[in-house]
Every structure is written in structure tokens, then in C-alpha cells.
Amino acid sequence: MGLSEHLQEQPKSYIVTLAILIVALCGTLEYLSGQDVTLTALYLFPIVMATLVGGRFIGVGVSLLSSATYLFVTTRLVPAAVHTAWPYVSAAAMFVPFVFITVLLAKVKGEFDEERERARTDRLTRLANDRFFLDRASAELSRLRQMGPPLTLAMVKFESLKEITERFGRRASDEALLAAAQVLQRVMRKADLAARMGGDRFAVLLPDTNEEAAKVFLRRLQDHLVAIMEKHAWPPLFRVGAATFVKPPASLDAMVGSVTDLMNAAESEGKVSFKHEVLGK
DSSP states (O other), X not given: OOHHHHHHTSOHHHHHHHHHHHHHHHHHHHHHHOXXXXXXXXXXHHHHHHHHHHOHHHHHHHHHHHHHHHHHHHXXXXXXXXXXXXXXXXXXXXXXXXXXXXXXXXXXXXXXXXXXXXXXBOTXXXXXXXXXXXHXXXXXXXXXXXXXXOEEEEEEEETTHHHHHHHHOHHHHHHHHHHHHHHHHHXXXXXXXXEEEETTEEEEEETTOOHHHHHHHHHHHHHXXXXXXXXXXXXXXXXXXXXXXSSOOSOHHHHHHHHHHHHHHOOOOSSEEEEEEEEOO
């Protein structure tokens, strides 16, 4: 994990504290270097970090703190300057470009985050798309190869989606897909990942999930899918295949293929049919 990813996972209080410490360090270095050396550019590091990780408002706050620190150091190096306007004007002249940089960075990062989100999510359901899902599945498979805990993968086929489209129209089928996606989000944990794999198919990646935990998930999934479909008077027909991998399969394609085979082999024994196996024992 890189520094950027590490910082992104930290609470904002951590980022604020770190930025304050770095600003204090910049002020100390500026004081020790004396009035003949200008180290204004050093303050850009905590400002950029705070903006990219904590957001615009935290970035503006750090900009203000940096300008105030510069003013404090300047008046300590040249005590007589306290009674003149130039240190205050200099601090203000620093604050304005700092804020400009902060606002610009926040705007660029916001646009980048939106574009990245669009690239990794399904437009209708807002679940992950197949490309992002497979990337995450590949990472979890690598972790399993390093003697990680069991991994469960489930594939869901919305069998009655075509019937809903024919009986109620395209708008109803979109609403049904969205409802099914919301069920997946409701029953999975924060560490899990649900995706729309295209058309009438979904997938759920369940890290650190053994056989018993997978069975609990599948039962909850069944109950919630049936309930939401019946609430809208839609036919609730789903086919679900799931595999709990105790040992890693040969490849990602093999892992996805084995679960797809289980989904296709699930017998229609009710509104939601399942086939779950433990592989790699």
C-alpha cells in the first residue's frame, strides 16, 4: 500500500494532526534558517496533502495556519516588524495563492474522483462494474494464495428479468435491477463487494468468509430478494451459484468459471435456487 492509499484510509482528525505537525516543522526550519532564507514553498506540502486527502475546507484551514505560522516566525526573527505593515501584508500575500491552490486542487481531485467512480461503477445500479470487480477478485485471490482465510464468491442470475420486461416494460425491469442491487448492498458487509456483471447477472465477493458464514449470507440474500420482489408484485426467480475457496484455484478465470458453472447447475426448486460448494479442501 502506497503513502497516498494509507493516508486516504485515515480519519480526518489524523490528517489534520499530521498537517499541523508538518506546518510546525516548516515554521521551525524557517526560524532556524534565519531571515535571509525563505522557505515559503515548504508550506505547500502540508497544504497539498491536507487538500487531496482531507478536502477543500481542511486545505483552506491549513493554508491559514501556514500563513499565521509564517507571520509568527517573521515577527520573532524581526521583532521590530510587529509595528509595521509588511509582515502582515506578506502573510496575506501568502494566504491568497495558498487558497487558490487549495481550491484548484480540490476541484481537480473532485473531477478525477467522479471520473474514476464512473469508470468503476455500473451506471444503473451504482454497483461495481465487471472490470473493477475482477480486479478486486484478482487481488483477493492473491491474498488467498498467501495462506489467507477462505474466500467466497457468489454469482446471481436474475431469471425473471426478461418476464418482468415483457409484462411490465423496460422501466419496471430497470427498477427491478435497482431493487436487486439494493438488496445486495443491504445484506453484504462493508468489506464485501457486489457488482453487476452485465445484463441480468450480479456477483458478490466475500473475503474472509468460510462455509458457515457463506450459508448465512445466502439465506439472508434469499429472504431479502423474495421480499423485495413480492413487494412490487414482480416474479422472484433467481439462480445463485456460490463457492467457498479454502485453497486458491489455478487462476481467476478458473475461479469465476467454477462459480458460473454452479450457478448454471442450480436446480429450480423455488423462487431462489442455490448451489453452494466448498472447493479446495
